[in-house]
Amino acid sequence: MKTAVLIPAFNEGPRIGAILCEIQQVFSGTILVVDGQSSDETVAIAESMGAVAIRQNGQGYADALRCGYQYLLDADVERVVQLDADGQHPPCSIPRLLQALDSADLVMASRAGTSSPSSWNRRLGNAALALLVRSSTGTTVQDVTSGYWALNQKSLAILAERMSAAVADANIRVLAARQGLRILELPVYMPDRQGGASMHDGLAGVRHFWDSLYAVGSELRRPSEGA
Numbered sequence: 174m175k176t177a178v179l180i181p182a183f184n185e186g187p188r189i190g191a192i193l194c195e196i197q198q199v200f201s202g203t204i205l206v207v208d209g210q211s212s213d214e215t216v217a218i219a220e221s222m223g224a225v226a227i228r229q230n231g232q233g234y235a236d237a238l239r240c241g242y243q244y245l246l247d248a249d250v251e252r253v254v255q256l257d258a259d260g261q262h263p264p265c266s267i268p269r270l271l272q273a274l275d276s277a278d279l280v281m282a283s284r285a286g287t288s289s290p291s292s293w294n295r296r297l298g299n300a301a302l303a304l305l306v307r308s309s310t311g312t313t314v315q316d317v318t319s320g321y322w323a324l325n326q327k328s329l330a331i332l333a334e335r336m337s338a339a340v341a342d343a344n345i346r347v348l349a350a351r352q353g354l355r356i357l358e359l360p361v362y363m364p365d366r367q368g369g370a371s372m373h374d375g376l377a378g379v380r381h382f383w384d385s386l387y388a389v390g391s392e393l394r395r396p397s398e399g400a
Contacts, residue, residue: 276355
């Protein structure tokens, strides 16, 4: 079974080498880095360590994921784990996420119940969005901000075709539930990012919350599976 690790990255040169080293200790398949047109050494470092690096045509995190999904589908990859390059998603959990795909289409690492550090505004935004996802889909989710996922080929195909190009958190849970995907949350301790700024903190976090809320509403208005 062809498996891969997908890493969206933008100016992660100071961190991506260490992340790739950790991944290679627990995973021996293809590692795909989707570069958001970085101005530093992200691509050069990734390629020097044996990763495949491609540049996304658009902009933003969600667009990078869609670009990576399509590349992996074209390569007939059957299972993929995606994680960020900032150090908050521990590569040691990759085998657990892949194994969990035996009973799910989409496995999402969750901070819930793990004592993972999180800012108060991220916790508040997550609680509100998780409640919205649960009430609108009936799907039990607790952490809708985590981007540490494992996907099978069915999930890859659906997300590559239908996911928003702007936001990829709570709205993806809504999309997956309404498309009939089996969703599983897996508790994973996630430390603070090792550098750079988070989209969930400060004024950026406030903007991201409202963007996420709008994206959930847009997803709920779209025709679902079989409609």
